[in-house]
Amino acid sequence: MFSSTLEFKNTFLKRLEMQCGKSFSESSSRDHYQTLGSMIREFVSNDWIATNERYLASEGKQVYYLSIEYLLGKLLRQNLINLGVEHTVQVGLQDLGIDLDELEELEADAGLGNGGLGRLAACFLDSLASLNLPGHGHGIRYKHGLFEQKIVDGYQVELPEQWLRSGNVWEIRKADRAVKIPFWGKVEAKMENDRLVFHHQNAETVTAVPHDMPVIGFKSKNVNTLRLWNAEPSPFPIHKDILKYKRETESISEFLYPDDTHDEGKILRLKQQYFLVSASIQSIVRTYRKQHTSLEQFHKHICIHINDTHPVLAIPELMRVLIDEEGYDWDKAWHITKHTISYTNHTTLSEALEKWPIHIFRPLLPRIYMIVEEINERFCQELWEQAPGDWQRIGELAIIADHYVKMAHLAIVGSFSVNGVAKLHTEILKKREMKPFYQLFPEKFNNKTNGIAYRRWLLKANPPLSALITDSIGPSWTYSAEELSQLLKYQNDSSFLEQLLKIKNENKQRLADIILDKTGVVVNTGAIFDVQVKRLHAYKRQLLNVLHIMHLYNRMKEDSNFSTAPRVFIFGAKASPGYYYAKKIIKLINTVAEKINNDPIVGDKMKVIFLENYRVSLAEKIFPASDISEQISTASKEASGTGNMKFMINGALTVGTLDGANIEIRELVGDENIFTFGLTADEVLHYYQHGGYQSREYYHHDYRIKQAVDQLVNGFFPGVQNEFEPIFDSLVEENDQYFVLKDFAAYTDIQGKIGETFMNKNKWQKMSLTNIAHAGYFSSDRTIKEYADEIWGINPL
Numbered sequence: 001m002f003s004s005t006l007e008f009k010n011t012f013l014k015r016l017e018m019q020c021g022k023s024f025s026e027s028s029s030r031d032h033y034q035t036l037g038s039m040i041r042e043f044v045s046n047d048w049i050a051t052n053e054r055y056l057a058s059e060g061k062q063v064y065y066l067s068i069e070y071l072l073g074k075l076l077r078q079n080l081i082n083l084g085v086e087h088t089v090q091v092g093l094q095d096l097g098i099d100l101d102e103l104e105e106l107e108a109d110a111g112l113g114n115g116g117l118g119r120l121a122a123c124f125l126d127s128l129a130s131l132n133l134p135g136h137g138h139g140i141r142y143k144h145g146l147f148e149q150k151i152v153d154g155y156q157v158e159l160p161e162q163w164l165r166s167g168n169v170w171e172i173r174k175a176d177r178a179v180k181i182p183f184w185g186k187v188e189a190k191m192e193n194d195r196l197v198f199h200h201q202n203a204e205t206v207t208a209v210p211h212d213m214p215v216i217g218f219k220s221k222n223v224n225t226l227r228l229w230n231a232e233p234s235p236f237p238i239h240k241d242i243l244k245y246k247r248e249t250e251s252i253s254e255f256l257y258p259d260d261t262h263d264e265g266k267i268l269r270l271k272q273q274y275f276l277v278s279a280s281i282q283s284i285v286r287t288y289r290k291q292h293t294s295l296e297q298f299h300k301h302i303c304i305h306i307n308d309t310h311p312v313l314a315i316p317e318l319m320r321v322l323i324d325e326e327g328y329d330w331d332k333a334w335h336i337t338k339h340t341i342s343y344t345n346h347t348t349l350s351e352a353l354e355k356w357p358i359h360i361f362r363p364l365l366p367r368i369y370m371i372v373e374e375i376n377e378r379f380c381q382e383l384w385e386q387a388p389g390d391w392q393r394i395g396e397l398a399i400i401a402d403h404y405v406k407m408a409h410l411a412i413v414g415s416f417s418v419n420g421v422a423k424l425h426t427e428i429l430k431k432r433e434m435k436p437f438y439q440l441f442p443e444k445f446n447n448k449t450n451g452i453a454y455r456r457w458l459l460k461a462n463p464p465l466s467a468l469i470t471d472s473i474g475p476s477w478t479y480s481a482e483e484l485s486q487l488l489k490y491q492n493d494s495s496f497l498e499q500l501l502k503i504k505n506e507n508k509q510r511l512a513d514i515i516l517d518k519t520g521v522v523v524n525t526g527a528i529f530d531v532q533v534k535r536l537h538a539y540k541r542q543l544l545n546v547l548h549i550m551h552l553y554n555r556m557k558e559d560s561n562f563s564t565a566p567r568v569f570i571f572g573a574k575a576s577p578g579y580y581y582a583k584k585i586i587k588l589i590n591t592v593a594e595k596i597n598n599d600p601i602v603g604d605k606m607k608v609i610f611l612e613n614y615r616v617s618l619a620e621k622i623f624p625a626s627d628i629s630e631q632i633s634t635a636s637k638e639a640s641g642t643g644n645m646k647f648m649i650n651g652a653l654t655v656g657t658l659d660g661a662n663i664e665i666r667e668l669v670g671d672e673n674i675f676t677f678g679l680t681a682d683e684v685l686h687y688y689q690h691g692g693y694q695s696r697e698y699y700h701h702d703y704r705i706k707q708a709v710d711q712l713v714n715g716f717f718p719g720v721q722n723e724f725e726p727i728f729d730s731l732v733e734e735n736d737q738y739f740v741l742k743d744f745a746a747y748t749d750i751q752g753k754i755g756e757t758f759m760n761k762n763k764w765q766k767m768s769l770t771n772i773a774h775a776g777y778f779s780s781d782r783t784i785k786e787y788a789d790e791i792w793g794i795n796p797l
């Protein structure tokens with residue numbers, strides 16, 4: 001069907017008529033999109049079925065990846081690329097007068113995630129399929145993904161996201177595979193045949209209906225599955241108020257929680273978590289049961305990976321199935337469970353560590369709570385036997401303490417592997433945050449530095465650069481990212497470096513057009529495109545960037561001879577709707593932008609741009625056009641970061657703190673090919689422990705800081721009154737928890753160095769090339785191979 005342009009066109013036209021009931025001349029672009037999408041889905045269906053049959057027949061181990069978020073973005077073009085038919089389709093459509101780019105614009109981003117964690121899950125699915133590994137995703141089919149952001153008068157406004165408005169061509173609803181999830185009710189214990197058995201009575205059940213999406217590997221015959229669960233009312237509810245029941249049921253898969261760094265503690269969130277976990281475990285066990293007569297060897301064939309603690313109830317849920325449904329005793333069930341589950345920790349921020357109050361947990365999930373209680377009691381018993389009387393240690397490590405269930409503790413105790421997401425992060429887990437657990441279970445802890453689906457972030461996002469690379473070193477880099485290191489031989493090839501510059505400038509022009517279209521501001525493509533795009537959070541320190549911009553502006557105003565490389569500062573960031581402080585920073589960025597962009601003295605030398613609604617499809621246009629990648633979190637706070645890797649592989653240079661994977665970027669490219677600055681993680685953690693930082697001293701003694709910080713509150717920005725007082729207070733009155741003022745001088749110095757380096761085009765392009773050449777390490781193929789070999793024990797099929 002896709003083997004020649006002619007064949008493609010014929011099939012497409014026939015299909016269009018059948019599916020839309022219109023002639024070609026009457027059809028719309030959306031009809032074209034729908035037709036093409038369903039053609040691709042059908043095209044892969046043979047391979048998809050065959051893959052599932054292979055998995056069923058195989059004795060090999062399989063992994064299920066459980067994640068409350070998947071930030072997939074658009075799928076059409078990536079699927080065409082992976083199937084190796086992008087060119088055929090593009091030319092065929094062109095012959096019919098259809099522009100593939102335009103069809104791609106019609107596809108909604110699948111934005112079922114907040115940021116890094118959800119995007120990592122999406123990158124992992126791509127690598128699992130591309131490496132022919134037996135690995136499937138399970139998640140929730142949120143009706144509304146992450147909210148759409150509009151900027152109105154400088155403020156963030158949130159609108160409900162509607163990705164399903166025109167349907168989802170990639171999914172197949174499988175009503176016959178639905179499962180039931182019980183909530184509320186009570187547990188009855190009875191003796192049956194000399195055995196204590198538990199029955200969950202009077203539960204309110206919700207039906208979980210799977211919607212399967214094919215995960216198409218890069219030029220592989222392997223098609224894995226992403227199974228997204230939809231919550232629906234059960235046919236015969238016991239509920240008296242049917243409408244209320246329907247509403248409450250459907251609300252479980254209605255909205256994604258729009259926060260990634262804060263534990264909300266809301267009952268609906270716990271419902272979502274158990275809904276995902278119970279549906280997934282029931283479906284995994286049911287599939288397993290087609291092949292095996294018992295679950296005795298379950299852990300030898302199945303690995304269940306939990307992405308952060310959100311799916312940690314997989315542990316008690318698997319225990320429930322093994323004990324209540326399969327009839328195993330506790331010890332046997334615990335052995336199987338503990339050897340099935342592996343866990344990734346994503347953060348050490350204390351406000352993000354999930355804990356559930358017992359008064360919410362117990363009534364909602366009575367049987368699950370009983371099991372967690374039993375796990376806790378047995379664990380505390382063990383601790384007691386190791387160190388009788390050490391109540392403090394037991395209190396610190398217990399899973400249930402102070403009326404809360406601590407989800408990270410449950411994850412560590414009930415799994416065989418605990419991994420961090422970058423070297424520094426894993427060290428902090430072992431040496432500080434989870435030290436007592438590391439001492440107890442040293443063999444469980446390991447590091448898996450994050451990676452990215454570089455075929456999306458380079459091959460798809462940056463066609464001109466990809467073409468240059470393929471022309472130079474051949475196409476094997478699209479299978480093995482390490483091949484990018486061959487580019488190092490062009491380090492001193494000035495014509496190559498010039499081509500690199502030319503491509504960067506084309507990409508900058510393309511972004512400049514988007515900026516003009518979205519904001520009405522004309523930007524100078526000869527300027528440094530200095531970019532910070534990521535969720536808005538105090539620890540990510542967008543504020544440090546803004547204060548430096550204000551300082552540069554102040555210098556330009558004061559000294560007409562002041563000269564520095566021209567800059568376009570670009571921001572993209574969503575703030576959690578309830579995160580007051582983050583929203584203030586968004587307003588500040590827009591206020592600063594308004595002032596600077598309209599000051600004729602500044603002109604072409606500086607512009608500040610806030611691009612609204614940052615998401616995967618916008619990100620794909622930004623990274624290829626970036627010169628500078630801002631990765632300036634307070635050291636120790638950013639577990640890894642993956643945005644840093646997407647910038648790097650597109651040739652942007654990093655200005656960053658020694659945090660997360662920035663450290664590993666520096667190790668790869670060398671100190672001379674990255675701009676690092678600021679406090680180290682050890683220094684930050686030392687201040688937290690022992691005090692000794694006084695932000696006021698920096699405010700009073702550094703004139704540059706005082707000037708910019710005072711401008712937040714002294715009427716410098718007309719018409720905003722006391723809008724920015726909370727920011728002023730956080731820096732001066734509340735002792736600047738994130739060390740913005742402490743790192744200001746070092747950041748300003750390194751920005752000066754960046755300006756100088758940019759003037760030397762040849763040097764800059766050489767640094768850029770070095771970064772691209774070393775970025776292969778950050779392919780999620782490498783990360784997934786490490787998970788497969790060192791945690792899951794799965795092999796390519």
Ligand SMILES: *Cc1c(COP(=O)(O)O)cnc(C)c1O
Nearest residue numbers: 115116534615616619641642643
């Ligand atoms: C990669 C990515 C992120 C994560 O960015 P960080 O800089 O690592 O926080 C967030 N959102 C989107 C849309 C992304 O593509």
